[in-house]
Amino acid sequence: MDLPQLRRKRQAFLEKHLSGESIDYRQIMALFLPILIDQAFIVCLNLVNTAMISSSGVAAVSAVNMVDSLNIFLISVFVAVSTGGTVIVAQYKGSGNSLMVSKAAASSVASVSLFALGISAVVVLAHNPMLNLLFGAATPEVFAEGKTYLIGSGISFVGIAMMEAVCGALRGIGKSRVSLILSLIMNASYVLLNIVFINFLHMGVLGMTISINISRYAAAVFAIYYLVRMDTSLHIQIKDLVKVNLAMLRKIMYVGLPFAAEQMFFNGGKIVTQIFIVSMGTYAIATNAIGATFAGLLQIPSAALSLTTITVVGQCMGRKNIEDARKFTKAFLVLSAACLLVTALIILPLFRPLVSLFHPPAAIIDDIFMITLINAIAQIPLWSISFIMPSALRAAGDSRFTSIVSMLSMWLFRIVLGYVLGIVLHFGIIGVWLAMNCEWGIRGGVFLMRFRGKKWYRHRLID
Known part of the structure; x- marks a missing residue:
């Protein structure tokens, strides 16, 4: 078979599976590739950052991982509201209403920033009670490092919230390339500053907190400057970003609040799991941190597809094209599973x-490999139905159902099973990860059954 024939077959395949009336495969690829690069960059930089902070000792990497579980819990609240903005922007974009697209984008940035400001104030003022309640079993050294990192992270929340809200709105209208550039500004500056503060100045966790604040607020400034001065389609002014349109806010919150509640309960469950891990000792915390970094590497393409799904399905629903929404969701599920297989075949041989x-202690290397291997195998059939599928349902407005299912599965299965396997049956950190993989399957199965029905696409988000 010659090259032109191969090209024709490839194009025919893409037209069949990744093109529809609402959007074609060229538009999907233009949306997906910048998000993929962004996700790869973020995960790889997290790997580099974890490697750098590990040079400051096991206590430092344990403290950062311990507090990051709380950070993820808190940040997920305003990221969820930002996702609500992405869905509304995407649906208005699909319906062709450019005026409402601009109003939705401005309202998303304003509301997300306010949420972040409130959360930041709570963290800075109540950092001691939070750490004592959740991680009181940690060693004094880990606890002290964790306190520094939590305060510094809390101060940075408004910066990352503004950046996430702008990027979410831009993804909603298909401008994922711009959101990629903004993300690169934030994450590249973070790593470069970490090199200076951690490797050269040997400031450890304190240096990381300084880096995270400078990089997040710099990215927020660039993001707002782009919206106000450089964007040619949204026509947003500064005054639009400091006032909240209540009617638009209600639409955003219809999607965002259930997702925020889901993220709070879901990541709250992760914190409870983290408490199990803290009780297992500093080595277990470090094992979990490094294992999570490997999991992030394995999931790069699929995580990008999950974000792409929100925009693609949202625009399909804006056009009221249910068949396209179904078609693209199915295609993304298959493509995501294939990506997970490929990344596993690449990463596992490179584990050592x-x-x-x-620089992990030799005593934990085998446990890290076992976690990575189990996770790599389990996620091929389970991750996509557990994460791609709810993105599609949420983009159609079915956020309440997805949130309730995610909350129940987390607390009824992952936490209970994690405690039984990890603590009662003494499987340790491996038992906690096995419980997580099992919970993916249960949650994903429920989402699949919902998708086969009709209720998920009967919500009306826009006029």
Whole structure:
């Protein structure tokens, strides 16, 4: 078969599976590729950052991982509201209403920033009670490092919230390339500053907190400047970003609040799981941190597809094209599973050189490999139905159902099973990860049954 024939077959395949009346495969690829690069960059930089902070000792990497579980819980609230903005922007974009697209984008940035400001104030003022309640079993050294990192992270929340809200709105209208540039500004500056503060100045966790604030607020300034001065389609002014349109806010919150509640309960469950891990000792915390970094590497393409799904399905629903929404969701599920298989085949043979970047104690290397192997195998059939599918349902407005299912599955299965396997049956950290993989399957199965019905696409988000 010659090259022109191969090209024709490839194009025919893409037209069949990744093109529809609402959007074609060229538009999907133009949306997906910048998000993929962004996700790869973020995960790889997290790997580098974890490797750098590990040079400051096991206590430092344990403290950062311990507090990051709380950070993720808190940040997920305003990221969820930002996702509500993405859905509304995407649906208005699909319906062709450019005026409402601009209003939705401005309202999303204003509301997300206010949420972040409130959360930041709570963290800075109540950091001691939070750490004592959740991680009181940690060693004094880990606890002290965790306190520094939590305060510094809390101060940075408004910066990352503004950046996330702008990027979410831009993804909603298909401008994922711009959101990629903004993300690169934030994450590249973060790593470069970490090199200065951690490697050269040997400031450890304090240096990381300084880096995170400078990088997040710099990215927020660039994001707002782009919206106000450089964007040619949204026509947003500064005054639009400091007032909240209540009617638009209600639409955003219809999607965002259930998702925020889901993220709070879901990541709250992760914190409870983290408490199990803290009780297992500093080595277990470090094992979990490095294992999570490997999981992030394996999931890069699929995580990008999950974000792409929100925009694609949202625009399909804006056009009221249910068949396209179904078609693209199914295609993304298959493509995501294939990506997970490929990344596993690439990462697993490279485990030894990659894990050496973290300078782990020899005693935990086997546990890290076992976690990575189990996770790599389990996620091929389970991750996509557990994460791609709810993105599609949420983009159609079915956020309340997805949130309730996610909350129940987390607390009824992952936490209970994690405690039984990890603590009662003494499987340790491996038992906690096995419970997580099992919970993916249960949650994903429920989402699949919902998708086969009709209720998920009967919500009316826009006029």
